[in-house]
Every structure is written in C-alpha cells, then in structure tokens.
Amino acid sequence: MIVSPPLHKDGTATVGDALLQTVRFDIIRGQLLPNQRLRLEKMREAYGASVTTLREMLNRLVAEGFVVAEGQRGFEVAAISMAELRELAEMRTMLECHALDRSISLGSLEWEAGVVSAHHMLHSVENGLIGGETSAVETWVQYDWNFHSATVAACDMPALIATHTNIFGRYIRYHLLALDFRGAAVARDHEKLRDLVISRQIDPAVTLLKAHIRAGMDHIIASGKIPA
Structure with missing residues (x-):
C-alpha cells in the first residue's frame, strides 16, 4: 500500500x-x-x-x-502472529464498515466515479491473475487498497480514515507475506461491492464487506505462512 x-x-x-x-x-x-x-x-x-x-x-x-x-x-x-492478524482483521472490519456506511450516505457523484474507476483498474489486474499472471500479486494488493480506499473516501471523519489507513497497511503486510491471490471469488466480491456501493445499499454492502474481510483473513491463515 x-x-x-x-x-x-x-x-x-x-x-x-x-x-x-x-x-x-x-x-x-x-x-x-x-x-x-x-x-x-x-x-x-x-x-x-x-x-x-x-x-x-x-x-x-x-x-x-x-x-x-x-x-x-x-x-x-515488528513480528507477525496469528493473534495479530485476527486482531487487525477485526479492527479493519469495525473501522471500514463504519466508514463505508458514512461514505455511502454522504458520497457525491464524483465519489461514485472514483469507486468505479478504482474498481476498473482492480478488475483488470484480477482478470490477469485469474488467467495465470501470478507475478501481478503485489500489484493486485496495491489496487485492492486503492479500491477499498475509494469506497470510504466520502467518509467525513478524518481520524477514522487515518486509523483505518494504518490498520489496513499492517493487514496488507500479511497479504504480501502470504503472497497469494484467492481467485475468482474475491473478484466477484469486489464487483458486487462496487454495485452495492454506487446503488447506495448500505446494509448489504456492509454485510458483504464483513464476509469479504473474513474470507481474506481465512485465506492468509490457510497459506500456512503465518506463525501461531
């Protein structure tokens, strides 16, 4: 990130x-x-x-x-551990879901365009990875951050966004240590999240985001690269 x-x-x-x-x-x-x-x-x-x-x-x-x-x-x-990964995932969930709620409520047409643009770039990288371009995982992590950041960009709480940025960075560190893309399922999540966000469906978007973060954490754990 x-x-x-x-x-x-x-x-x-x-x-x-x-x-x-x-x-x-x-x-x-x-x-x-x-x-x-x-x-x-x-x-x-x-x-x-x-x-x-x-x-x-x-x-x-x-x-x-x-x-x-x-x-x-x-x-x-700093060391890494399963306990910290779980804590960071929980913190990310709490912060990002609240920021997403406020962002959907307050976002402008320009904000919507930013979400669509960020997803377009992420989708292009994900299609490459699904097609076998494994060297693009680090680029995918960057675009994943860009997309999730875009979805909460209309949140009117700078302290929340600053804290979320820190937690997301520490969480992404685990993604890059695992260095693995979890396939078409994550791409479908991102596409659905984009649609829910720009159609202003707060509750379904937050529900999807919670499941998305949990699935990402489980995928990192399943890589076997994070010590207990």
Missing part, C-alpha cells in the same frame, strides 16, 4: 516523510522482514539518510506498529 506523504507548500514531500513512506512500504511488502534488526549504519547506507533522521523515522514507525524499539539494542521490524 502506498500512501502519499505530507507535502511542503511548494508541493514537495519532506525528507523525513518521504523516508517514512519508503521504509514503511519496504516493511509492508516484506523487503524488510519480521524481526529483522534495523541497524542504523546499514540503513544510512541503504536509504541515504542521516542517523538522526533515521532514528526519528523509526520512532514514528514504532508508534504506527510497524517497528519495535528494543531499548539499548535499537530497533527491529
């Missing part, structure tokens, strides 16, 4: 926020593995940032739940 960093008034990302985005995404996509020690000198060479900037960035990732501070030992990538 790629989330744009805050910008200066001239439209450029701050160095610290751009670095935060890069390292967060490297954790989400498994470039930095669970429990991996984050040695500041090696990170300085890899990311081209000062130790001070790296330390500040890592402390922010600690607050977000992607990194763990080990006292005098420094930092390491």
